[in-house]
Amino acid sequence: MKLVQFASITKKMALAAVGLFLLVFLPVHMGINLCILREDGGEWYRNACHFMGTNYIVKIFEMVLMATILLHIGVAIVLTIENWMARPVRYKVVSKSKTHFMSRYMIWTGGIIGCFLILHFINFYFVKLDIVEGKYTAEIEEVDSFFQQKAKKMQSGELGEKEQAVLVAQYQALSQLPEGKLDKSGKSLVNLSKEEVKKYCGEDFEAEPDFYTMCKEFFKNKYYSLIYLLCFVALAFHLMHAINSLAQTFGLNHSKYNKVIENFAIGFAIIVPLGFALIPIAILFLGF
């Protein structure tokens, strides 16, 4: 009566192992997110996003992360269906047995986190993959060298009339740059729509997503922020049991260190989601 023919403990250990990987990733993501709260006009955050989006090791890590998320969800669903199948007739009276905090609701808190991930991917990751349109940023230096290359071609007569007109228009547009399109340091163009990328940087310029501006725009919407905060409450509950459960699954249960694991679980489950939650709270209520 098993959906996947591995031993139950093997499946649980697989779930726990990938869970541990995701657990390690969370503080990294939180650390990058907290850069938003620096009052530098998003320079640190954009640099971090640039690094995460262009570094080859990070790109490999990203693929592993995606596989890990899918595996975690897949194994959790298989285990849950098998568990439902193990009790085809349910009790009339709801169980009054004492259980570990939130352990009964792991699949539901996990489901909320899964829904959040879909929303998160649509809003941010799909922009990176160029499936959804977002806001874009471009370093002035890169725009300039791109422009210079085209200007050289124009001087040597390689460009047609139409392309020349576009280049002149770009020069004029850049010289009359409206407010809010330059970052605080003056090194990057920010908050650009796809049309504006074409206008200021050139037709075939590859601009990076401006996650800083997008984050700020999203979190200024109080309904979006509320959904985000609720999802992180679900994450906190999920983590609170997950860390204890992970240790138990790998056989780490001893009176000498059980209390340490319990306290670490509580600390981690509060601090990490709170770190993420600080960003909408700061943007919405403290006017960052």
Added chain:
Amino acid sequence: MNLTLKIWRQDNAKSKGRFQTYKVTEISPETSFLEMLDILNEGLVDKVEHPVCFDNDCREGICGMCGLYINGRPHGCDDGVTTCQLHMRKFKDGDVITIEPWRARPFPIIRDLVVDRSAFDKIIQEGGYVSVTTGGVPDGNAIPIPKKQADQAMDSASCIGCGACVASCKNASAMLFVGAKVSQLALLPQGKPEAALRVQAMVAKMDALGFGNCTNTYACEAECPKEIKRSNIARMNREFLCAKTCSEE
């Protein structure tokens, strides 16, 4: 005490069951739960009705035969006792008590509140023992065992196989039972030679019988009448991991 009982009645494994309501009157608070059901059954027999079937044997809390799901808890509202050791003083006059059989796919209902728990025997048959050749009785002190370890093994061995762990688990998982049976031998030197084979065989049988997967809710630990600890499950997980990664078996 006057009580209303809502009891699951089912003629056999294949028939459809239903809840039937009975009234019992003038029950002494000192009566045990099973004695209260005896009184109900005497009344039913007097009225030429089928008595309610339920499992029981020693009525001393050591055999593991009795097992009823009473008001949402296996073995009822008292901690660390079997159904036979539950007394009516734990209830109030006028209470409505819902009694259900253990619910799990590997525990099919035989009749009313009696379930077939031979699935546990099948798991034990897969390795819950120590193979010994016959011969002279070995000297009791030939293999030194630290007292603490012997006590731990004894604690694990106190499992009576009643099935309350499966009944209380939201996933109908038998991990506490199998964990205790693996642990009682894993803790002792006599169990070591077959340890790797044992844990793999018993877990495979547990899975094949259709028990659910453990999600570490620890309801089993809370409801175990012998207060078997969850550390037994962790020990089994360790044994399983070692067997899979380090053993030749």
